[in-house]
Amino acid sequence: MAVVAPIRVLEAQYRTYRRTWRGSVISTFLQPVLFLTAIGVGLGTLVDDGAGTSTLPIAYLAFLATGILPATAMQTGSSDGAWPVMAGFKWRKDYYATIATPITVRDLILGRFGFAAIRLTFVLTIYTIIMALFDAVPLWPGVLGIPPAVLTGLVFTALVTAFTCTLENEIGLANLFRFGIVPLFLFSGTFFPVSQLPDWLEPLAPLTPLYHGVELVRKLVLSDLEAPLVSGTSMWVHLAYLLVVLVIGTALAIRFLDRKLLV
Amino acid sequence: MTAPLVIAENLTKRFDDITAVDSVDFEIHPGESFGFLGPNGAGKTSTMRMIATVSPVTSGTLSVFGLDPAADGRQIRGRLGVVPQEDNLDLELTVAENLYIYGRYHDMARPKIKDKIEELLDFAELTARRDSQVEALSGGMKRRLTIARALINEPDLVILDEPTTGLDPQARHLLWDRLYRLKQQGATLIISTHYMDEAEQLCDRLVVMDKAKIVAEGSPRALIEEYAPREVVELRIHNGMEAAIEQLVKLAPRIEPLADRVLVYTDDADRTLKEVHDQGIVTDSALVRRSTLEDVFLRITGRALID
Numbered sequence: 001m002a003v004v005a006p007i008r009v010l011e012a013q014y015r016t017y018r019r020t021w022r023g024s025v026i027s028t029f030l031q032p033v034l035f036l037t038a039i040g041v042g043l044g045t046l047v048d049d050g051a052g053t054s055t056l057p058i059a060y061l062a063f064l065a066t067g068i069l070p071a072t073a074m075q076t077g078s079s080d081g082a083w084p085v086m087a088g089f090k091w092r093k094d095y096y097a098t099i100a101t102p103i104t105v106r107d108l109i110l111g112r113f114g115f116a117a118i119r120l121t122f123v124l125t126i127y128t129i130i131m132a133l134f135d136a137v138p139l140w141p142g143v144l145g146i147p148p149a150v151l152t153g154l155v156f157t158a159l160v161t162a163f164t165c166t167l168e169n170e171i172g173l174a175n176l177f178r179f180g181i182v183p184l185f186l187f188s189g190t191f192f193p194v195s196q197l198p199d200w201l202e203p204l205a206p207l208t209p210l211y212h213g214v215e216l217v218r219k220l221v222l223s224d225l226e227a228p229l230v231s232g233t234s235m236w237v238h239l240a241y242l243l244v245v246l247v248i249g250t251a252l253a254i255r256f257l258d259r260k261l262l263v
Numbered sequence: 264m265t266a267p268l269v270i271a272e273n274l275t276k277r278f279d280d281i282t283a284v285d286s287v288d289f290e291i292h293p294g295e296s297f298g299f300l301g302p303n304g305a306g307k308t309s310t311m312r313m314i315a316t317v318s319p320v321t322s323g324t325l326s327v328f329g330l331d332p333a334a335d336g337r338q339i340r341g342r343l344g345v346v347p348q349e350d351n352l353d354l355e356l357t358v359a360e361n362l363y364i365y366g367r368y369h370d371m372a373r374p375k376i377k378d379k380i381e382e383l384l385d386f387a388e389l390t391a392r393r394d395s396q397v398e399a400l401s402g403g404m405k406r407r408l409t410i411a412r413a414l415i416n417e418p419d420l421v422i423l424d425e426p427t428t429g430l431d432p433q434a435r436h437l438l439w440d441r442l443y444r445l446k447q448q449g450a451t452l453i454i455s456t457h458y459m460d461e462a463e464q465l466c467d468r469l470v471v472m473d474k475a476k477i478v479a480e481g482s483p484r485a486l487i488e489e490y491a492p493r494e495v496v497e498l499r500i501h502n503g504m505e506a507a508i509e510q511l512v513k514l515a516p517r518i519e520p521l522a523d524r525v526l527v528y529t530d531d532a533d534r535t536l537k538e539v540h541d542q543g544i545v546t547d548s549a550l551v552r553r554s555t556l557e558d559v560f561l562r563i564t565g566r567a568l569i570d
Contacts, residue, residue: 002337004370012353012364019355093351099317100345101368101416102337262317263278 005103009111010118012098017119032072032127036134039191040064056229058222063229065136066221067190069127069145070152070213076123077153078181080116081160081253082173089165089260096261105258113157113250120153121146137221145217151242152213156181158249159209165256189214195228206231209245212238266329267292268420268451269314273323276309283309285475286323291420291453296446298469299455300462300556302566305472307455308348311422314453315345328419341369344413344421348428350405354398358389358408361397362415369416376415383411386441403434407441414445421445422453427461439464459556471556473564483556490562491554492516494532498539499524499547507544514538519561528558 044060056063088095098108124146132139163176187197188210194202205211216238218230269291276284284306291297299307312318314327316336325332327339352361359380366376384390387407392400397408406426413421426442427435442465446452456462462469463483471479471486479486500507504525511518511527515535519526529535532551539546560566 008367008370011367015360015364016353016355092354093347093349094353096317096347097351097353097365097412098368100315100340100343100347101365102341102370103368104337262319 002107005107006110006114009098009103009108010114013112013115014118017115028072028076028123029126029130031075032068033130035068036061036065036130036136040068040134040136057224057226059136061134061136062222063218064191065131065134066145066218067214069124069131070149070210070217071185071188071190072127073120073124073149073153073213074156074184074210075181076120077116077156078160078177080112080119081157081162082164082176083170085161085164085257086167086170086173089257090169095257099261105261106254109161109250109254109257112161113154116157117150117154120150124149124153141221141223144220148213148216148220148239148242151239151246152209152216155209155213155242155246155249158246158253162249162252162256165253165260184208184210193229194231206233209242212241216242265293268328269453270326271310271314271323272325274310274313274320274325275322276306276313276318277321282475284313287470287472287475287477289470289477289480291451293419293451294449296452296454296465296467298462298466299453299472300457300459300466300469300560301455301472302457306475307472308424310472311424311453311455315343315422316340341416342419344416344418346410346413346421346423346426348424350409352397352405352408352412355396357394357396358400359384359393361408362412365412366415371416379415379417383414386414386444387411388437401434403430403437406430406434406438410438410441418450420451420453424455425457426454427456427458435461459560462556469556471560471563473560478563479559486556486559487554489559491558492528492530493554494529494535495552495554495558496527496529496532496535496539497524497550497552498527498544499549500545501547503545507546510542510544511539514542517562519558526558526561528554 040061044064047056047060095108099105128139128142128146131137131142160176164173167173187201188194188205188208194205194211197205215230215233216235218225219235267290271287271289273286273288274284275282275286287310299310301307309318313320313325313332316327316332316339319333328342330339332339353364356364362380362383363376366379384393387410389404389408389411392404397405400408410423410426423442427438430438439461442452446465452465454465466483468482469480470477479490481489508518508520508525511525515527515529517528519528527535536549536551539549
């Protein structure tokens with residue numbers, strides 16, 4: 001039972017998603033399309049025509065697309081750990097229904113994260129196809145970016161879930177996105193290389209999970225890219241960092257949800 | 264005699280500085296319908312949550328099916344059916360899907376769940392709504408679905424926390440009827456309620472809880488016989504309440520003045536009522552009824568059950 005229990009949760013998540021996916025699908029796909037159009041194509045033309053050519057050996061659109069991929073994963077993953085989790089223990093209280101059965105809090109978290117991984121894979125695959133249609137990055141090696149981006153998304157699902165479980169109401173969630181996720185989105189190398197950051201800010205970037213996700217995706221997909229557009233850090237370091245944070249985040253999420261539900 | 268399904272000894276639950284359940288003892292036997300009667304905040308829900316293994320015991324011992332809730336929670340929950348105070352159904356899913364998911368949580372095989380769903384839809388009178396979204400159901404229907412959901416795994420023990428709170432009288436009676444049927448089929452039920460009529464209807468045996476403690480225990484009939492004379496005369500007195508009370512004290516062994524009326528406990532209501540009028544006490548209205556658990560509660564705690 002201990003092994004299959006998380007799969008039962010995943011199954012239930014899928015059944016609910018089958019009825020609710022329409023609500024999120026537009027925003028999920030529209031956002032990357034808007035970014036690629038406005039900033040990638042619009043601004044990118046300026047970048048490539050101007051001084052940008054001296055620093056970027058590739059089209060800005062390709063640089064941006066490989067940043068938006070893990071950044072989208074971060075946003076999808078974070079949202080997954082925010083409102084649905086608060087609904088689970090505060091608004092709908094469906095988590096209480098789940099743990100009244102043989103399912104444990106651990107099963108609940110693992111099952112949710114398992115489903116989050118599947119949903120991220122689906123969303124990011126569509127995104128990769130959109131990237132190819134924009135002529136930003138061809139499907140191959142574009143698809144290589146999917147696994148690290150999924151991992152990045154999951155790291156945020158875990159961290160944000162753990163954080164949400166410490167909150168009493170949704171004010172904290174709004175602040176998390178305003179002061180946490182949005183700055184990460186802007187300053188983790190998504191739009192411009194981290195080497196462009198002010199000197200005092202630059203050393204902070206490697207502390208954030210999104211930075212490692214972006215680096216990993218770029219090194220895999222745009223293998224010709226060199227410093228200072230990407231760091232000289234090994235891909236294994238990025239991977240190890242993300243895996244470690246995922247494990248810690250998952251353990252915290254289980255512990256904090258346990259504390260929330262089993263009082 | 265078979266072993267009790269639940270045994271609690273000195274069972275205590277504390278939250279920071281509040282003691283929600285204070286050293287209570289009780290046993291629940293197979294096939295019985297056991298009630299926790301008490302006002303809000305008496306500790307009923309906390310006790311039931313501990314039995315359901317979703318709330319750690321602070322001190323004392325608790326065994327459910329002979330197992331330890333702290334160590335064998337998964338196993339215990341596999342044999343329980345839980346109906347929480349607030350419905351927590353999946354509103355986006357259909358009636359049948361809600362039952363299906365619960366069956367899967369209990370690790371039941373698909374064909375078995377399918378059969379069980381038909382049986383439970385029939386039991387809960389929801390067959391016609393099987394493919395409706397739960398969001399569209401009435402309060403009574405949601406409650407019946409929550410109960411049906413709790414029965415999907417054919418539990419040995421069903422825990423119902425205030426099953427009819429918030430329902431209209433008609434929905435309540437239908438629910439009582441269903442629970443009574445369940446009882447007839449030999450299910451063991453634990454019911455918490457602050458309605459004395461519900462406790463009288465459904466419980467074979469109950470404990471009265473007040474301020475985290477058990478203050479009385481027995482069958483509804485035995486409790487009423489022990490704590491309250493057979494009949495009650497309820498008098499509404501608009502003017503001269505205090506003077507009337509002074510006179511009434513001499514007429515009956517026990518009276519209970521409430522905010523808007525006086526309860527006069529007696530073994531012969533007709534005689535008492537006649538005496539009241541003979542004494543020239545002016546009442547706005549007089550009602551004669553049999554004693555209920557409400558009177559038991561009032562007697563024990565000095566307070567009304569629902570204020």
